[in-house]
Amino acid sequence: MPRFFMAGTNLLGGMAIMRGRDAEHVRVLRMRPGEELIICDGQGTDYKCRLVSSDKEQAEAEVIEVVKCPAEPSIKVTVLCGLPKGDRTDYIIQKCVEAGAYEIMFFMSDRCVAKPDKPEKKLERWQRIAEEAAKQSGRGIIPQVSWAGDFTQVLDIAVKKDLALFMYETGEREALNAVLDANANASTAAIITGPEGGFAQFEADMAKVCGLHICSMGERILRCETAPVVALTAAMYATGNLS
Amino acid sequence: MPRFFMAGTNLLGGMAIMRGRDAEHVRVLRMRPGEELIICDGQGTDYKCRLVSSDKEQAEAEVIEVVKCPAEPSIKVTVLCGLPKGDRTDYIIQKCVEAGAYEIMFFMSDRCVAKPDKPEKKLERWQRIAEEAAKQSGRGIIPQVSWAGDFTQVLDIAVKKDLALFMYETGEREALNAVLDANANASTAAIITGPEGGFAQFEADMAKVCGLHICSMGERILRCETAPVVALTAAMYATGNLS
Numbered sequence: 001m002p003r004f005f006m007a008g009t010n011l012l013g014g015m016a017i018m019r020g021r022d023a024e025h026v027r028v029l030r031m032r033p034g035e036e037l038i039i040c041d042g043q044g045t046d047y048k049c050r051l052v053s054s055d056k057e058q059a060e061a062e063v064i065e066v067v068k069c070p071a072e073p074s075i076k077v078t079v080l081c082g083l084p085k086g087d088r089t090d091y092i093i094q095k096c097v098e099a100g101a102y103e104i105m106f107f108m109s110d111r112c113v114a115k116p117d118k119p120e121k122k123l124e125r126w127q128r129i130a131e132e133a134a135k136q137s138g139r140g141i142i143p144q145v146s147w148a149g150d151f152t153q154v155l156d157i158a159v160k161k162d163l164a165l166f167m168y169e170t171g172e173r174e175a176l177n178a179v180l181d182a183n184a185n186a187s188t189a190a191i192i193t194g195p196e197g198g199f200a201q202f203e204a205d206m207a208k209v210c211g212l213h214i215c216s217m218g219e220r221i222l223r224c225e226t227a228p229v230v231a232l233t234a235a236m237y238a239t240g241n242l243s
Numbered sequence: 244m245p246r247f248f249m250a251g252t253n254l255l256g257g258m259a260i261m262r263g264r265d266a267e268h269v270r271v272l273r274m275r276p277g278e279e280l281i282i283c284d285g286q287g288t289d290y291k292c293r294l295v296s297s298d299k300e301q302a303e304a305e306v307i308e309v310v311k312c313p314a315e316p317s318i319k320v321t322v323l324c325g326l327p328k329g330d331r332t333d334y335i336i337q338k339c340v341e342a343g344a345y346e347i348m349f350f351m352s353d354r355c356v357a358k359p360d361k362p363e364k365k366l367e368r369w370q371r372i373a374e375e376a377a378k379q380s381g382r383g384i385i386p387q388v389s390w391a392g393d394f395t396q397v398l399d400i401a402v403k404k405d406l407a408l409f410m411y412e413t414g415e416r417e418a419l420n421a422v423l424d425a426n427a428n429a430s431t432a433a434i435i436t437g438p439e440g441g442f443a444q445f446e447a448d449m450a451k452v453c454g455l456h457i458c459s460m461g462e463r464i465l466r467c468e469t470a471p472v473v474a475l476t477a478a479m480y481a482t483g484n485l486s
Binding site: 070071073095098099100136137138139175176177178216217218219220221222223226229230233234236237238240241242243 | 316462486
């Protein structure tokens with residue numbers, strides 16, 4: 001069923017009035033009166049509607065049912081990634097939105113080779129990717145994509161979550177499944193993954209001092225764009241959000 | 244550490260003689276005598292070596308240690324995917340190899356829109372992608388990429404595994420985590436995912452009749468190239484292969 005986030009939409013007495021790009025989108029989809037659609041408020045509530053009319057300017061739909069969006073996970077996971085090169089950011093955003101991330105943040109760390117060129121311009125594009133993925137996968141929110149800054153700011157964000165996981169490839173680490181199983185009731189979590197070259201030892205040391213769980217995902221070396229999706233999927237699985 | 248699968252390599256009395264593209268690769272990496280490398284036999288055994296000499300024709304390395312490749316999962320998962328459009332195949336292969344697939348197969352199902360154009364030619368390219376991903380992620384085998392044929396052949400392959408999971412988006416399904424937790428000791432598994440348009444109801448019915456587990460991965464709708472990676476990651480997590 002076509003899904004809209006309430007960009008140009010008003011709800012008035014059981015009717016949804018769609019304008020701007022939402023109305024345009026209804027027209028592009030060639031929807032006919034009587035067909036159903038979902039308008040999501042972006043805060044976890046879905047308005048199931050039936051189209052009444054549609055023209056160039058606006059579309060009107062009757063609200064049939066108001067429900068909690070079933071696709072939102074019980075845990076809010078903030079995915080924090082060392083800025084990778086090229087379009088790997090896009091891939092991370094799209095896949096993490098599908099997999100249930102609450103928000104996605106990029107940051108600079110010691111071994112980042114990518115340069116955060118014109119981040120404001122990129123943020124706009126990144127947010128559009130998140131919105132498309134949210135629509136397509138039936139999410140109840142549009143996960144925010146933002147810029148976390150440098151590594152100390154990342155640690156600052158992470159320590160405020162119920163559970164903070166720092167994915168690291170070497171040295172003394174906890175097994176990801178042991179940590180997740182012991183924290184299956186967390187309502188917020190941070191998952192931190194590195195850029196192409198991984199994290200420097202001093203970054204792992206800092207994370208440990210801050211009380212983060214230094215975690216292993218096994219002996220297979222995951223690419224920097226694969227690791228966040230795999231870790232997030234593990235978190236969703238462990239908290240019962242993949243069934 | 245650079246990793247090679249034994250394409251043009253012979254092991255003779257504690258020495259590894261590398262020829263052809265392996266020797267070429269050593270040269271391209273500008274490795275110097277004394278540097279270490281791993282030669283994997285592609286069947287789960289790693290030969291840790293120290294380079295002795297390298298020229299245009301061949302490289303010689305001394306075997307220091309022979310170990311079981313630590314990256315191979317305890318469960319052999321065959322990932323079977325309805326043929327998607329364009330380069331989504333490449334993405335599936337690369338990510339599933341990283342995530343620990345034993346082999347990857349594509350097939351035609353009712354709603355496939357992609358046409359299996361010159362599959363022999365594609366198989367060669369697909370296998371190269373698998374090899375690159377296996378090297379990069381430190382795998383002990385190069386997962387085979389192959390063509391499973393049509394949907395009945397897929398069922399035939401799946402029923403021979405200890406555990407056969409059919410990922411489906413609608414109707415009566417088992418929760419993926421319940422099925423995986425109840426079968427954590429399986430040594431072989433099949434994970435079946437659909438093409439862009441998903442599976443037809445009759446295909447799900449056939450899978451059920453054949454005794455496959457019809458599984459849900461929650462309410463988020465995953466793209467056809469995301470679903471196999473997420474399902475495989477869940478299987479790795481549940482069987483203790485992600486820690």
